[in-house]
Amino acid sequence: MATFGIGQLAQRAGVAIDTVRYYERNGLLPPSGRLASGYRRYGDIELKRLRFIRRAKVLGFTLEDIRGLLSLSDEQNVAEVRTAAQGKLADIEQRIAELERVRDGLRRLIAACPGHGRADACPILNALTQEETR
Amino acid sequence: MATFGIGQLAQRAGVAIDTVRYYERNGLLPPSGRLASGYRRYGDIELKRLRFIRRAKVLGFTLEDIRGLLSLSDEQNVAEVRTAAQGKLADIEQRIAELERVRDGLRRLIAACPGHGRADACPILNALTQEETR
DNA sequence: CTTGACTCTGGACCCGGGTCCAGACTGCAC
DNA sequence: GTGCAGTCTGGACCCGGGTCCAGAGTCAAG
Numbered sequence: 514m515a516t517f518g519i520g521q522l523a524q525r526a527g528v529a530i531d532t533v534r535y536y537e538r539n540g541l542l543p544p545s546g547r548l549a550s551g552y553r554r555y556g557d558i559e560l561k562r563l564r565f566i567r568r569a570k571v572l573g574f575t576l577e578d579i580r581g582l583l584s585l586s587d588e589q590n591v592a593e594v595r596t597a598a599q600g601k602l603a604d605i606e607q608r609i610a611e612l613e614r615v616r617d618g619l620r621r622l623i624a625a626c627p628g629h630g631r632a633d634a635c636p637i638l639n640a641l642t643q644e645e646t647r
Numbered sequence: 648m649a650t651f652g653i654g655q656l657a658q659r660a661g662v663a664i665d666t667v668r669y670y671e672r673n674g675l676l677p678p679s680g681r682l683a684s685g686y687r688r689y690g691d692i693e694l695k696r697l698r699f700i701r702r703a704k705v706l707g708f709t710l711e712d713i714r715g716l717l718s719l720s721d722e723q724n725v726a727e728v729r730t731a732a733q734g735k736l737a738d739i740e741q742r743i744a745e746l747e748r749v750r751d752g753l754r755r756l757i758a759a760c761p762g763h764g765r766a767d768a769c770p771i772l773n774a775l776t777q778e779e780t781r
Numbered sequence: 782c783t784t785g786a787c788t789c790t791g792g793a794c795c796c797g798g799g800t801c802c803a804g805a806c807t808g809c810a811c
Numbered sequence: 812g813t814g815c816a817g818t819c820t821g822g823a824c825c826c827g828g829g830t831c832c833a834g835a836g837t838c839a840a841g
Contacts, residue, residue, distance in 0.1 A: 518818075531801075532799065534819095551806085551820090572746060598760070602753045612739055616736065616740060619739065622732060623733060654787065664788085666830085669829060684788080684789085684836075685788080687788085709827075
């Protein structure tokens with residue numbers, strides 16, 4: 514399999530070289546090997562892994578969360594992997610539910626706001642300053 | 648209206664006193680007034696505002712986002728308020744959509760995983776190490 | 782009054798997640 | 812074999828969001 518250096522890897526995944534090394538220090542992305550010189554070498558698996566890390570980050574997972582997700586693949590026990598995945602799924606579902614609550618509240622406020630007139634007739638302002646956004 | 652001190656406020660909202668002062672420094676939560684001694688005084692409006700800040704934080708808004716949300720109430724123009732609220736709504740909807748994508752991928756993997764047997768038969772592991780989680 | 786709890790300010794420190802050197806070595810093309 | 816881009820390590824620094832002092836002043840009950 515073709516291997517490439519850290520610069521290539523970083524560039525293909527759209528992250529900084531320092532970030533790659535930072536992830537390595539934190540146990541998220543070991544190189545597949547090293548040259549005699551010490552230069553890190555990576556392959557497509559690492560590239561995919563790095564992209565996975567980035568996507569997970571965007572979605573608000575911490576590096577620790579992600580380490581957990583990735584370490585699933587080190588597990589021996591398929592049943593444990595499944596359980597861990599279910600736990601993550603539950604997290605995500607809860608976050609979605611919370612965001613939906615906020616979304617619905619915001620939608621109602623927007624719908625109720627005339628978009629003109631006196632400020633104290635605007636339900637959005639009232640919600641922020643006097644009530645909770647629900 | 649009854650007013651109370653920073654300790655009361657913090658305790659009722661379930662945050663640390665230092666956090667309240669930190670929010671003040673960052674323009675999120677000015678006290679309604681001060682005693683001659685310099686002691687901050689707060690009322691129910693501040694309490695609600697603080698609770699709002701906390702809830703928004705839990706949902707992943709940065710303090711800057713929240714400052715934006717709160718500053719809506721300083722706007723003169725009701726139309727602008729409405730527009731800003733719509734922008735926030737769009738953000739939230741996008742985050743929900745991304746999380747749903749992840750949720751669906753994870754659900755499919757879990758459904759496809761037998762929960763036992765050889766590790767390389769587990770689609771969850773394969774997805775993490777070889778494909779992207781979708 | 783005194784005492785103990787509360788609050789003030791300013792500044793140091795912490796953690797997560799990076800980012801940016803400096804100084805030295807390496808790989809490759811010419 | 813020289814030159815330049817690429818890479819190495821270690822450590823300093825940055826930002827957001829707090830958290831924790833120290834030292835001094837304040838409030839209220841007894």
